[in-house]
Amino acid sequence: MSKLLRKPNTEETSAGVTIVHDVTSGNSPLEYVRFKVVDLAPGALYKEELGKWECCIVALTGKINVTDQEQTFENLGTRESVFEKKPTDSVYVSNDRTFEVTAVNSARVVLCYSPSEKQLPTKLIKAENVGVEHRGKYNNKRMVHNMLTDSDSSANSLLVVEVYTDGGNWSSYPPHKHDQDNLPHESFLEETYYHEMNPRQGFVFQRVYTDDRSIDETMTVENGDVVLVPAGYHPVGVPDGYDSYYLNVMAGPTKIWKFHNDPAHEWILDRK
Numbered sequence: 001m002s003k004l005l006r007k008p009n010t011e012e013t014s015a016g017v018t019i020v021h022d023v024t025s026g027n028s029p030l031e032y033v034r035f036k037v038v039d040l041a042p043g044a045l046y047k048e049e050l051g052k053w054e055c056c057i058v059a060l061t062g063k064i065n066v067t068d069q070e071q072t073f074e075n076l077g078t079r080e081s082v083f084e085k086k087p088t089d090s091v092y093v094s095n096d097r098t099f100e101v102t103a104v105n106s107a108r109v110v111l112c113y114s115p116s117e118k119q120l121p122t123k124l125i126k127a128e129n130v131g132v133e134h135r136g137k138y139n140n141k142r143m144v145h146n147m148l149t150d151s152d153s154s155a156n157s158l159l160v161v162e163v164y165t166d167g168g169n170w171s172s173y174p175p176h177k178h179d180q181d182n183l184p185h186e187s188f189l190e191e192t193y194y195h196e197m198n199p200r201q202g203f204v205f206q207r208v209y210t211d212d213r214s215i216d217e218t219m220t221v222e223n224g225d226v227v228l229v230p231a232g233y234h235p236v237g238v239p240d241g242y243d244s245y246y247l248n249v250m251a252g253p254t255k256i257w258k259f260h261n262d263p264a265h266e267w268i269l270d271r272k
């Protein structure tokens with residue numbers, strides 16, 4: 001299996017808590033992005049001291065309470081399935097704080113991290129304040145939920161978006177990359193993809209490749225998988241009959257998303 005593809009863990013880690021994914025700099029090629037998916041049974045508690053990491057806690061499905069031990073936000077979460085295709089609530093918690101998440105009912109929580117030194121206020125990102133964007137034409141249509149964008153000063157480094165791609169379409173396409181710290185032309189941002197499919201037995205294909213092909217992996221991605229993008233172009237193709245959801249976390253030395261399209265395929269954008 002590709003080193004860039006991670007399968008979900010289904011074994012309970014402690015009472016009512018399953019760490020489905022845990023991508024760290026120790027077990028991956030990523031230095032700027034850490035990523036975790038946690039399943040909580042009703043009433044279960046997950047607690048973490050952040051140290052020098054900022055974190056965006058996404059109420060992916062189900063309902064949760066979140067506290068940073070000063071403020072508490074209750075009944076966060078808007079959906080039972082990501083395929084309800086409506087935005088959800090998140091909480092931004094800065095470095096050097098401790099947070100707790102308690103499940104009100106059965107919940108899946110996504111934790112998105114990047115290195116951070118400067119403390120910022122804890123912030124509730126309410127579903128109704130998440131920007132919804134429609135991109136693309138022909139078979140390149142997708143819908144994006146912008147939870148933390150590069151123009152949002154709520155976080156130091158983190159970018160978090162959700163992307164819906166209907167069956168038969170492509171996204172992160174034409175292929176683009178952001179692996180050179182060469183602004184204003186291109187920024188360096190690592191990225192993770194957390195994928196789901198509807199119906200859940202579906203699969204999508206994701207290719208991650210660099211110009212020199214030192215990375216060139218084409219992966220069959222199934223429900224609940226994570227794909228790591230340390231560098232390179234990273235398009236996603238979705239077979240007919242199945243809808244795709246993914247959540248992206250991006251971070252790097254500068255919080256600017258300035259991507260570079262693969263020149264071989266950029267013409268896709270110029271079609272009338």
Ligand SMILES: O=C(O)C[C@@H](O)[C@H](O)C(=O)CO
Pocket residue numbers: 135142144161163171172173178191234248259
């Ligand atoms: O517009 C899309 O297809 C989504 C992608 O831009 C995705 O968020 C990404 O690849 C970011 O670099």
